[in-house]
Amino acid sequence: xxxxxxxxxxxxxxxxxxxxxxxxxxxxxxxxxxxxxxxxxxxxxxxxxxxxxxxxxxxxxxxxxxxxxxxxxxxxxxxxxxxxxxxxxxxxxxxxxxxxxxxxxxxxxxxxxxxxxxxxxxxxxxxxxxxxxxxxxxxxxxxxxxxxxxxxxxxxxxxxxxxxxxxxxxxxxxxxxxxxxxxxxxxxxxxxxxxxxxxxxxxxxxxxxxxxxxxxxxxxxx
Amino acid sequence: xxxxxxxxxxxxxxxxxxxxxxxxxxxxxxxxxxxxxxxxxxxxxxxxxxxxxxxxxxxxxxxxxxxxxxxxxxxxxxxxxxxxxxxxxxxxxxxxxxxxxxxxxxxxxxxxxxxxxxxxxxxxxxxxxxxxxxxxxxxxxxxxxxxxxxxxxxxxxxxxxxxxxxxxxxxxxxxxxxxxxxxxxxxxxxxxxxxxxxxxxxxxxxxxxxxxxxxxxxxxxxxxxxxxxxxxxxxxxxxxxxxxxxxxxxxxxxxxxxxxxxxxxxxxxxxxxxxxxxxxxxxxxxxxxxxxxxxxxxxxxxxxx
Ligand code: SF4
Ligand code: SF4
Numbered sequence: 001x002x003x004x005x006x007x008x009x010x011x012x013x014x015x016x017x018x019x020x021x022x023x024x025x026x027x028x029x030x031x032x033x034x035x036x037x038x039x040x041x042x043x044x045x046x047x048x049x050x051x052x053x054x055x056x057x058x059x060x061x062x063x064x065x066x067x068x069x070x071x072x073x074x075x076x077x078x079x080x081x082x083x084x085x086x087x088x089x090x091x092x093x094x095x096x097x098x099x100x101x102x103x104x105x106x107x108x109x110x111x112x113x114x115x116x117x118x119x120x121x122x123x124x125x126x127x128x129x130x131x132x133x134x135x136x137x138x139x140x141x142x143x144x145x146x147x148x149x150x151x152x153x154x155x156x157x158x159x160x161x162x163x164x165x166x167x168x169x170x171x172x173x174x175x176x177x178x179x180x181x182x183x184x185x186x187x188x189x190x191x192x193x194x195x196x197x198x199x200x201x202x203x204x205x206x207x208x209x210x211x212x213x214x215x216x217x218x219x220x221x222x
Numbered sequence: 223x224x225x226x227x228x229x230x231x232x233x234x235x236x237x238x239x240x241x242x243x244x245x246x247x248x249x250x251x252x253x254x255x256x257x258x259x260x261x262x263x264x265x266x267x268x269x270x271x272x273x274x275x276x277x278x279x280x281x282x283x284x285x286x287x288x289x290x291x292x293x294x295x296x297x298x299x300x301x302x303x304x305x306x307x308x309x310x311x312x313x314x315x316x317x318x319x320x321x322x323x324x325x326x327x328x329x330x331x332x333x334x335x336x337x338x339x340x341x342x343x344x345x346x347x348x349x350x351x352x353x354x355x356x357x358x359x360x361x362x363x364x365x366x367x368x369x370x371x372x373x374x375x376x377x378x379x380x381x382x383x384x385x386x387x388x389x390x391x392x393x394x395x396x397x398x399x400x401x402x403x404x405x406x407x408x409x410x411x412x413x414x415x416x417x418x419x420x421x422x423x424x425x426x427x428x429x430x431x432x433x434x435x436x437x438x439x440x441x442x443x444x445x446x447x448x449x450x451x452x453x454x455x456x457x458x459x460x461x462x463x464x465x466x467x468x469x470x471x472x473x474x475x476x477x478x479x480x481x482x483x484x485x486x487x488x489x490x491x492x493x494x495x496x497x498x499x500x501x502x503x504x505x506x507x508x509x510x511x512x513x514x515x516x517x518x519x520x521x522x523x524x525x526x527x
Contacts (some may be wrong), residue, residue, distance in 0.1 A: 153333055154304075154344065158351040159398040161330040162386035162413060163459040170459035171333050183391045196397060198405055201308065201352045201367065 001030035001121070002094045003128045004037060004114040009048060012090070015111045016049065019087035020059050024049075024113075025079065025101065026066030027093035034128055037092030037114050039066040045092060045113060061086075070097025076104045083108060118150075136206035136213065142194055144185035149202075151178035157199040224361070224408075227324040227380035228296045228527050229268045233409065233438040237525045238493060239500030241268040241298065241411075241440060242512045244290065246281035255286045258509045259293035265513040266295070267524055268325060270411070270502065273300040277337025284318045291322050298382060299323055302331025307347035308356065308367050315357060319377035327382035327411060328353040350383065351405045357381050358406030383407035387424035388417060388462040396427040403437045410437050411502045414444035415488065416455075417462040425497050434497030441492045444504045445511055446471055446481035482515055489519040 006012075016022055024046040032038030046062040053060030063082050067075040070093035083089060088109040091098045095116040102110040118130040133150030139157075140147060149155050153171045160179035163170025167180045186192050204210070223234060232239050242262055247254045259269060269290045273283040287297035299318055301311065318326065330350045334342045348356065356367045357379050364376045383402040387395055399410065415421045421441070428434050446452050449471035456463040467484065474480030485503070492498050505511050516522060 154330060154346045154349070156330065156346065156349040158349050158401060159394060160389060160391070161350075161460075162384065162389045163332070164389050164391075165459055166390060171335050177390070180391055183394050192397075195394075196401065198351055198355065198401055201348050201356075204347065 001033055001119070002096070002116060003034045003118050003120045003130075004031050004094050004116045006036055006041065006045070006092070006114055007112070009052075012045070012111070012113055013049070013052060016088060016090055017053075017058075019109075021061040021063075021086040021088075022049075023079070023082050023086045023089045024062055024064045025070065025089055025091045025093070026064070027070040027091070027097050028066055028068045029071065029093070029097075031092060031094055031097075031114065032066075034122070037094075042066055042092045045090070049090075070094075071100050073100075073104065076100055080105075134207070135202070135204075136210075137203060139199075139202075142199070143182045144189055144191065144194070146178055146181045146185055148178050148182060151176075151181070157202060159195060225324060225378045225380045229298065229325050230380040230408065231527050232267050232525060233499060235525070235527075237267075237500075238521070239268075239438070239440065240266045240503070240516055240521050240524065241270055241500070242266045242503040242505065242509070243270045243272060244286065244509055245272050245275060245507065246283065246286040248278065248280050250281060252281070252285070252289045255281065255289040256293050259290045259295045261510060262512055263293060263295045264524065265516040265522070266503075267500075268296040268298050270298040270327060271300060273302045273329075273331070274305065274337070275300075276332045277304065277334040277339070277342075279338060284314060284321070284323065287318065287323045288321045296325065297323050298325040298327050300327045300329060301353065302329050303346050303348050303350060303353055304331030304334065304344050307345050311348065311353060312356065312360065312366060315360060315377050315379070319379065324378075324380055325382060326357060326379045327384065328357060328407075329384045351401055354381055354383055354402055354405040354407050362406075380408055381406050382409045382411060384411050384413070386413040386460050387415075387421050388413055389460045392420075392424075393427075395424065396431060396433070399428065400431060400433055403433060407437055409440060409499075411440045412442040413460060414442040414504055415492075416444075416467050417464050418488065418491065420462060422495065425495055429497050434499075438499035439497055440500045440502040441495070441498050442504060443485050443488055443492075443501050443515075444506065445485040445508065445515060446477075447508055448477045448481070449474075451481075478511075482511060482518070485515050486518045489515070489521070 024042045026039050026042030043064050046064040069075050090111045090113050092113045098112045119132040120128050120130045123129045135149045153169050164177040169175035169177045244258045271283040271286040283299045287299040290297040328350050334344050361378045364372045385399045452468045452471045455461050
């Protein structure tokens, strides 16, 4: 899923302070699961903002609602009435949701309440970790299911750099060295030969370096 | 002999080669590099110019290499994968060759979080092994990485790489070295050695796989300036600093002298380790000590080519 984290409240206040009424729009997708922008977080955020502007003696109204997904036209269109009633929208979705709302409501400011971080998973209660760099051409079958593109701090494809020590990355003792993980995993799978072959340079045109991407599935098009 | 490199010739003739590192300055003073080159010229066979080492902005390794060359010393330019993509790397290889530089050392490069611009975006379009392959392809296939032919004046570099016997996973280090040689590395420079026992184990594995016969291995030596420096290195990623060395430095009355002594002893020892083709001295911000070490280690005079 997409993992996100709420922006500092001061930053959000700066975004919305010129408005008198906003829609705080939650999203029921990934950001609900990662406890950043679901129904509960959207409501908490709206309350925090109202209290702040009350103390500042500024007129400020909020409407709060949460839709199933902000990355789906059907749901995004369903809040037209609420959007019409306010000066601006504060979205607690990921960057995709924010943009999708903006695309669907021209003439209306849509602000991001979250910092969208990465594609990852829940590691333990309250901790999420990055797992995929969305490179467009997966090579996990060559690396035992550990991604060197995003989990190695240097995206190395041919083994660990000189800074790998005691299983940790040179960048921080908090980061596991992806290549140590790959090595251990392939060793246990009896497949070290996979990383003895030289991996050629990656085709980054399949990633975002080729420009913004689209996926088209002809058979489901109308 | 595949290239015109003087360094390659010395290796091929079987000399115990001595190279040293010159760290370019954090300003545009080429004279600083030239001065080091003049001081070191008669004591080493080649000067290795670092490429924005530890991700700190410095005078470029290629420009520094040109200064070294102008003083009559053979430059080895370092080239990391951190700051340039395959277009920039190949362009700089052409440029370096056009200036008369004949040796290049390909390496991954320290992560930018260590340097003076930690908020920078990194590149790592190629990794060090792919960069080695690229340099070889330019030379042996007369082709750019993309496969486009180079009609004439292809750069013909003597290709170096690094390996760290002190990194992990230890057993994979030799296999990775083999990958680098497979990719086209002709000489190898190791991380600086303090844990001689581990280095010897590494060399044993190197010999088992016959890698010392496929590439010239330069053992890395760093003279310690103080006990404090030794302690600091203990915490540098990819280094092993045994406690007995720290203790020896701490006990010494003259710590600098002790650092030189340790370096000289290590070189004496390395001369007899089978498969070691020379030493590479990395006297970080202490280049002036190199002639002293070379002389005391009995490595003079340097051979003529
Ligand atoms: S190889 Fe690419 S697609 Fe596969 S996990 Fe890594 S970044 Fe994601
Ligand atoms: S230490 Fe490991 S994870 Fe970190 S940059 Fe080097 S190879 Fe990649």
